[in-house]
Each structure stands twice: as C-alpha cells, then as structure tokens.
Amino acid sequence: MSAAPCEWIHLTKERRVQQPISLVEASPDCRDAMADLFRTVCRQGDALPFTPDIPDAAFDAMWLSAGVQTYVALVDGSLAGMYKLNANLPGRAAHVGSATYLVRPDLQGQGIGTAMLRDSLARAAAQGYRSMQFNFVVSTNRAAVSLYERHGFRIVGTLPEAFLHARSGFVDAYVMSRPIAPAMQ
Ligand SMILES: CC(C)(COP(=O)(O)OP(=O)(O)OC[C@H]1O[C@@H](n2cnc3c(N)ncnc32)[C@H](O)[C@@H]1OP(=O)(O)O)[C@@H](O)C(=O)NCCC(=O)NCCS
Numbered sequence: 001m002s003a004a005p006c007e008w009i010h011l012t013k014e015r016r017v018q019q020p021i022s023l024v025e026a027s028p029d030c031r032d033a034m035a036d037l038f039r040t041v042c043r044q045g046d047a048l049p050f051t052p053d054i055p056d057a058a059f060d061a062m063w064l065s066a067g068v069q070t071y072v073a074l075v076d077g078s079l080a081g082m083y084k085l086n087a088n089l090p091g092r093a094a095h096v097g098s099a100t101y102l103v104r105p106d107l108q109g110q111g112i113g114t115a116m117l118r119d120s121l122a123r124a125a126a127q128g129y130r131s132m133q134f135n136f137v138v139s140t141n142r143a144a145v146s147l148y149e150r151h152g153f154r155i156v157g158t159l160p161e162a163f164l165h166a167r168s169g170f171v172d173a174y175v176m177s178r179p180i181a182p183a184m185q
Helices: 028-044 056-063 112-126 142-150
Strands: 007-009 021-025 069-075 078-087 096-103 131-138 154-165 169-179
Touching: 021 112, 028 056, 028 069, 028 078, 028 096, 056 078, 069 112, 078 112, 096 112, 112 131, 112 142, 131 142, 131 154, 142 169
Parallel strands: 096 131
Antiparallel strands: 007 021, 021 069, 069 078, 078 096, 131 169, 154 169
16 A cells, blocks of 8 residues: 555536545555444445454455555545455456445445546556456445446346345345446556
C-alpha cells in the first residue's frame, strides 16, 4: 500500500453525495476503518459470505496482501467505501480480473459504488485484463446486481441456495461477468 495521487470525481445528480469523492490507493492508516466497514457489512448478513468474527489476519490476507490492489473512497477525508481489484485466478486464468466493493451503509445509494466500479473497470482495462468476473453476487442484493447489470455485466451462472441470508434463509448466488472492451485496453 503506497500513497497515490487523489482523483476527484464529482457526481452531479441531485441525490448523489454533494461532496467530491476521492478515490485513492489504500494506505496503512486506513486499515482499521476498512476492517470495521468489512465487519459491519458482514454483520448485516445479506451480501458477503464471511461472518463478522473474521480474524484480522484473514481480513489482511484478503484485502491487503501482495497481488491485491485496494482503493478507498474518501468523503470529507473519511472512509466512505473501499474496493479491491485482483486477478480472479493465477497463471493461465490471470487475464480475468475480479473485484469486491463495499460502501458504508449510511452512504449507500448515492453513487459511491458506481464511482468505484467505474474506477476499477478503468484500472482493469489499463492493466490488460480481458474480462471482469464476480464469483459470488447474492441474488437478493438488488443494489449490487442492478449496478453490475447497468455496467454491462451479465449473470453467467447461478449457484443454487449457495448463500445463507440473515433474513431470507438460503438464496441463490450469481457468477457475473463482462468483457473489458478492446477500446478500453
Ligand atoms: C453494492 C454497493 C457496493 C453499491 O454501492 P452504492 O454506492 O450503494 O451504489 P450506487 O449508489 O452507486 O447505486 C448504483 C445503482 O444501484 C441502484 N441501487 C442502489 N441501491 C439499490 C437498492 N437497494 N435496490 C435497487 N437498486 C439500488 C442505484 O439506484 C444506482 O442506480 P443508477 O446508477 O441507475 O442510479 C453497496 O450498496 C454496498 O456496499 N452494499 C453492501 C456490500 C455489497 O453488497 N457489496 C457487493 C458484493 S457483490
């Protein structure tokens, strides 16, 4: 994790966050707030397969290890969201990227996820990934599914009842994928 120049994204729709969102590479200073956000989303039990008691070392391995690029969305200097970008698999499948996005619950639905998704697609294209794949999108997660579909992802597989939703019980999970357009590469 090293410092990177800030990139400012101004979202103009009325319901969007009015403050500029800064998307920067995660610094070690962000780690505790990132782990808090991760556990907060896990606690809701509707989007991620992990439980909030995930050990620090497991969080670090997933989000902050070599081979994983981690970016944070800052609003007013505070952590509003985070995402990671990495190869989905090594070696002969390393041309397929994957990513995970998390937005602070009180700031969801205001465009931060869209900004992070677009940023990750641009970075994936610049790095020569040929496609982007999400391995486990909970089917009831309308915010995620609609965000991805709006950006060209389609459901390429359904994992029957693969997720134990905190309120809905066993629900399907989707594998979603989209090509990285040659124009973007
Ligand atoms: C999924 C997530 C990253 C999306 O980020 P976000 O900042 O809330 O999304 P945005 O505000 O950019 O909204 C994206 C689109 O989804 C729509 N949307 C947002 N919340 C929605 C909801 N509850 N139901 C349906 N659509 C929704 C928005 O209207 C927007 O559509 P638009 O571009 O046509 O305006 C965020 O909700 C989140 O962190 N959820 C918990 C963790 C998670 O599910 N991560 C993804 C795991 S696969």
